[in-house]
Amino acid sequence: MTPNDFTDPTQKGLDVLSDIEKFAAFMRLLAPPAPSTTEPGGVASISSGKALFTMVGCAFCHTPSLRTSKFSQIPQLRDQEAQLYSDLAIHQMGPNLDDGVKQGQAEGNEFRTAPLWGLGQRVFFLHDGRTNDLVKAIQEHRGGNGRNASEANAVIKKFDRLSERQKRDLLNFLRSL
Numbered sequence: 555m556t557p558n559d560f561t562d563p564t565q566k567g568l569d570v571l572s573d574i575e576k577f578a579a580f581m582r583l584l585a586p587p588a589p590s591t592t593e594p595g596g597v598a599s600i601s602s603g604k605a606l607f608t609m610v611g612c613a614f615c616h617t618p619s620l621r622t623s624k625f626s627q628i629p630q631l632r633d634q635e636a637q638l639y640s641d642l643a644i645h646q647m648g649p650n651l652d653d654g655v656k657q658g659q660a661e662g663n664e665f666r667t668a669p670l671w672g673l674g675q676r677v678f679f680l681h682d683g684r685t686n687d688l689v690k691a692i693q694e695h696r697g698g699n700g701r702n703a704s705e706a707n708a709v710i711k712k713f714d715r716l717s718e719r720q721k722r723d724l725l726n727f728l729r730s731l
Contacts, residue, residue, distance in 0.1 A: 583630060586637065587672035587731070594674075595726030603727025606720055611709035615667045617641040639670035639731065648697030648704030653682060663702070674729040688725055 571579065591597060607613055616639040626632040644660050645667060652663035660666075665681055678684070679691035692713060695706035704710075716724065 582628065587675065589637070589671070590674070590730045594729050595723065599723045599726045600730045601727075602720070603723035603725065603730075606716065606724045607727055610712040610716070610724070612713075613639075614709070615641055615643070615645055615705070616670050617667075637671060639673075640667040642669075643667055645705045646703070647695060647706065649702060650694045650697035650704070651680065663698075663704075670728065670731050673731045688728060689721075 591600065595603075607616075608618075618639055619635050619637045620640075620642070622631050622634045622636060624633045643666065644664050647663050647665050649663060651665065654662040656662055668681065673679075678686050679688060680694060685691050685694070693710065695704055696710040697704045697707070713721070713724070
């Protein structure tokens, strides 16, 4: 089966795949959401917000981009930059986000960093959709102390110290994703 056979549903190569495998292939090969360079707030606001995102420390966990493997079995996904804004790692997020659900070795307050791509198209935020307020979603990353402290506490303190204009720029950047 050639790469075109795999990605072209009219080719016979897909006939051997189950519906679940076809759906998985479809999802793997969807283009990522394209961020806006102008909306909301304009180019200057989004650019400023992107710099603040890194300065405040959000980019430590919400890493702007990762590269796919050079050895992917799917040629279209081989050695590609993915601007997903996630390190895909599991982090201690403190009691505010603790849902009591243990998944594998992750405790209820440990979560894999959610990708932020497409965030501007979302209505609800956080792993459980508990809020439609982006500032509240950011603030929920704070909490706890000692062994139970969120890894994001220092980042949230820096976010809180931003001016209202800087916060607006950072939020415009997030909404542009």
